[in-house]
Amino acid sequence: MSCNFKIILTGASGLIGSAIADALYKSGMNLVLACKRSQKLQDRYLSDDKSKRAYFWYGDLTNEKACRELVEYAVQQMGGVDVLINCAGVFNFSALEEMTYSRITDTISTNLLAPIYLTHLVLPYIKTSACPIIVNISSIAGFSSLPEGACYAASKWGLNGFIHSIREELRKKSIHICNISPCQVKTLSHHSDTAIRTIAPENIANAVILVLSYVQKTSSSIDVVL
Numbered sequence: 001m002s003c004n005f006k007i008i009l010t011g012a013s014g015l016i017g018s019a020i021a022d023a024l025y026k027s028g029m030n031l032v033l034a035c036k037r038s039q040k041l042q043d044r045y046l047s048d049d050k051s052k053r054a055y056f057w058y059g060d061l062t063n064e065k066a067c068r069e070l071v072e073y074a075v076q077q078m079g080g081v082d083v084l085i086n087c088a089g090v091f092n093f094s095a096l097e098e099m100t101y102s103r104i105t106d107t108i109s110t111n112l113l114a115p116i117y118l119t120h121l122v123l124p125y126i127k128t129s130a131c132p133i134i135v136n137i138s139s140i141a142g143f144s145s146l147p148e149g150a151c152y153a154a155s156k157w158g159l160n161g162f163i164h165s166i167r168e169e170l171r172k173k174s175i176h177i178c179n180i181s182p183c184q185v186k187t188l189s190h191h192s193d194t195a196i197r198t199i200a201p202e203n204i205a206n207a208v209i210l211v212l213s214y215v216q217k218t219s220s221s222i223d224v225v226l
Contacts (some may be wrong), residue, residue: 006028006030007085008034011035016137016182023202025054027209055077056177061088061114068115073157082129083132085135086118089110090107096150112162140182143181176219183195
């Protein structure tokens with residue numbers, strides 16, 4: 001890619017998020033890496049980040065104030081935002097009758113409400129970018145049934161509905177809304193069935209790079225299923 005995007009990446013310390021962060025950093029991007037807590041994440045970039053391309057923000061994105069602080073921090077550190085990548089997610093898998101209220105609300109708040117609110121907050125800044133892009137890391141659970149994962153599936157069905165709706169809403173403003181829906185991630189042990197198709201986090205990270213490059217070249221939004 002010829003453009004050094006200014007990017008907010010949420011969920012940057014998770015399996016998928018850390019792989020995406022590494023790929024973006026190696027591609028020369030300017031990053032605000034957001035997660036709840038991870039000294040290891042910061043340590044991984046400090047020794048190499050002589051050009052100050054990686055910044056770190058820690059907080060709980062189920063909190064309205066925290067979402068606002070993240071966007072303000074990114075604008076302050078990078079001077080603007082070109083790309084928002086909503087990657088933060090929780091995987092609360094249980095039969096519904098075994099789920100607690102806090103686990104249900106945590107799933108919906110993290111996987112659905114946080115991406116919606118962050119998109120809302122970032123729009124005033126991202127619309128001034130030469131190539132504004134919002135990438136959502138969804139899941140194939142967003143268009144399929146998932147026994148013992150009903151709340152997770154509901155959050156991803158909701159996210160996909162938001163993605164397709166906001167894409168049409170923002171189309172005339174040339175803000176590109178993209179969606180990546182991976183299958184189960186390797187080493188994520190919420191299911192023991194070895195027959196289930198899995199994908200490496202690095203493959204999802206490669207898809208993010210390809211999506212950014214595709215949008216930059218074509219000025220078109222794209223959905224990717226992995």
